[in-house]
Amino acid sequence: ATKPNILILGAGYGGMVTATKITKELGHNEANVTLVSKHDYHYQTTWLHEPAAGTMHHDRTRMKIDDVIDINKINFIQDEVVEIHREENKVSLKNSGQVEFDYLVTALGAVPETFGVEGVFDYSFNKWTVNGAREMKDHIEYMFAKYNNEPEPKDELLTFVVAGAGFTGIEFIGELSERVPELCKEYDIPKSKVKMYVIEAAPTALPGFDPELVEYAMNLLENRGVEFKINTPISEVKENGVILKDGEEIKSSTVVWATGVRGNPVIEKSGFENMRGRVKVDPDLRAPGHENIFIIGDCSLMINEETERPFPPTAQIAMQQAETVAANLKALIKEDKLKEFKPDIKGTVASLGGKEAIGVVGNKKLFGTSANFMKKMIDNRYLWILGGVGLTLKKGKNPF
Ligand code: FAD
Ligand code: NAD
Known part of the structure; x- marks a missing residue:
């Protein structure tokens, strides 16, 4: 039988973790995996306030994609996604024409929300x-x-x-x-x-x-x-x-x-039903009515049953969704049962510059140096998930 084509759009938190996990879940001869993203590097969206204010060099927030993912296992295309043709199982790219897929993972992140404010x-x-x-x-x-x-x-x-x-x-x-x-x-x-x-x-x-x-x-x-x-x-x-x-x-x-975000405009352009560019996904993270299209990260919307409000779009959730999607892609290919996504929100920690931060982890409040320590450990944790000890040593932050 021919190998199914898995296409992943966006090399941010959701896309990168899906790509690394799927190559662990499936053998080389079980699927072709292609990742498309605008740049040949992945960047840490959650660190960008630092280079923006000039307290960190921007190169520390980014890494070449082929330094992190195994390009023997994944085909990387540097290009801009223009539209997803949902019914034809194809994606149009700006420079390299159309790419076909059997399974699609959309992880294109967010754009600024203006709420109609002019200028x-x-x-x-x-x-x-x-x-x-x-x-x-x-x-x-x-x-x-x-x-x-x-x-x-x-x-x-x-x-x-x-x-x-x-x-x-x-x-x-x-x-x-x-x-x-x-x-x-x-x-x-x-x-x-x-x-x-x-x-x-x-x-x-x-x-x-x-x-x-x-x-x-x-x-x-x-x-x-x-x-x-x-x-x-x-x-x-x-x-x-x-x-x-x-x-x-x-x-x-x-x-x-910095008044908030909406989902990538590709979602609206492709005709998915959406709320501010975000698709209310099924519990297994597929777009409603589409058996082979997953949407994760800032382009997806899920309601928190406890608060009856949407979960905030965060890297924490995008990465957790990516793990579920990798497992569900495997399940689809092996004709197994799909998993429901269950977010496990560990907390929220925000930096305040220098060695200052605030946060809530579990039900513990943190501020000052203990929050700063926690924030740097969270920043390092993602590097660890993505590239193990090597990447963490190369790009990681000193928590002290
Ligand atoms: P992203 O990680 O943003 O990745 C999207 C990728 O898609 C990018 O690589 C982009 O280049 C690519 N792309 C976009 N459009 C196209 C296109 N048309 N064609 C091809 N490629 C495209 N969340 C937390 O949980 N903790 C934090 O501490 C935190 N801090 C933040 C700090 C800042 C300054 C900001 C701005 C956000 C922060 N967030 C944080 C939110 C978090 O960054 C996002 O929720 C997260 O990045 C979403 O992941 P994603 O995979 O959906 O998209
Ligand atoms: P946000 O939606 O969390 O906050 C935007 C703020 O702008 C709101 O307080 C809103 O009331 C205000 N606002 C809206 N319109 C305005 C206007 N016209 N004038 C003045 N104020 C206005 O958006 P964000 O801060 O960009 O965060 C986006 C997502 O990323 C959120 O889910 C957030 O939790 C996440 N994030 C997390 C961290 C962290 O965990 N450390 C850091 C950054 C972002």
């Missing part, structure tokens, strides 16, 4: 990718470099606005506020000239998170010079700043957008 794509930094992070870092440094060369420097050059006090916004401002004193020193700028705002629509920063830890984070960031504007949605982004719903205008040359 986001024209005037803000919103790409949480390696290229996006590099652009943010260079721009921030340029603002410092430019300031002292202006005959009458405008305050907005050194005013930094972060839109959204979710985990992305908070982790980014944590890094930036940690770096600002160094930038001031490097570019001969008094620290009092720098303004940092975090603007949040909800009545609290980190809505839904433990209030005591939210307060810890806010106090710490305020001590580093960050000003929070809570309960204040941004209604427009302009070339020189933001307009708030209450009419206030904050002039700024740097607006960093």
Whole structure:
């Protein structure tokens, strides 16, 4: 019999873990496995706030795909996915035509959600990718470099606005506020000239998170010079700043957008029923009505029965889903029973720059150095799952 073709879209958390696990689940002669992704490297989306603020070199967040996966077992195609033809079992790629599949795993990640706010794509930094992070870092440094060369420097050059006090916004401002004193020193700028705002629509920063830890984070960031504007949605982004719903205008040359995500636009383009680009998947992670299409990570949606709300899109869930998908692909090929996906949420830990962090693990609250230790161990754990001790030593973080 001919070998079935397994096609995996996206080399992020979901796609990479599916690729490594499936080659362990199935023998070389049981299936052809192809992975398609935009770049020839995998990057750690969860680390991007660091290179974006310039506290880490972007190369530390990425790794060549063929350094991590066994290209004798997996065929890698570097290309952009344009559309999934669900009924014809084909995928259109931007440069290399169409690829056929018997089984598909879609793990294309997320794009920014604007909630209809105008100007986001024209005037803000919103790409949480390696290229996006590099652009943010260079721009921030340029603002410092430019300031002292202006005959009458405008305050907005050194005013930094972060839109959204979710985990992305908070982790980014944590890094930036940690770096600002160094930038001031490097570019001969008094620290009092720098303004940092975090603007949040909800009545609290980190809505839904433990209030005591939210307060810890806010106090710490305020001590580093960050000003929070809570309960204040941004209604427009302009070339020189933001307009708030209450009419206030904050002039700024740097607006960093972090108001949440939606699923990759390929999902909508391909005609899957979706909510903000995310497909409400069956318990075995297949797209409803499709026996051979799995959707995982930020493109998938699952309701948490306890809260009756969707699980947040996280790397933690994407990686766990990938393990279930690898097992279910094997089950389909061997005509066995498929497994239901059961998330096992271990907790949430967020970095605040330097050696600071906050988190809840199990029912234990962590902050300061113990949270920082935990965060670095979580960051290392994924490297371990993906590439064992070698990759962890090469790319891992020092937890102390
Ligand atoms: P991703 O890991 O984003 O991977 C998607 C891949 O698809 C990428 O390689 C991309 O290049 C590729 N791709 C996209 N479009 C195309 C296309 N058209 N064609 C081909 N390839 C394409 N979650 C946590 O659990 N813990 C954290 O601490 C955490 N921290 C975060 C920090 C930041 C700054 C951000 C932005 C997010 C963080 N998250 C965290 C969320 C987490 O990063 C995502 O939930 C996770 O990356 C989703 O995994 P994924 O496999 O769906 O997509
Ligand atoms: P999010 O949805 O968690 O937070 C976005 C925030 O922006 C919300 O608090 C929202 O109220 C606010 N907002 C929305 N519109 C606004 C507007 N017009 N003006 C001002 N504020 C507005 O999104 P995120 O922070 O990008 O995170 C995305 C996902 O990644 C989440 O699931 C998150 O849990 C995960 N993540 C996890 C970590 C971690 O575990 N350390 C870090 C980063 C991201």
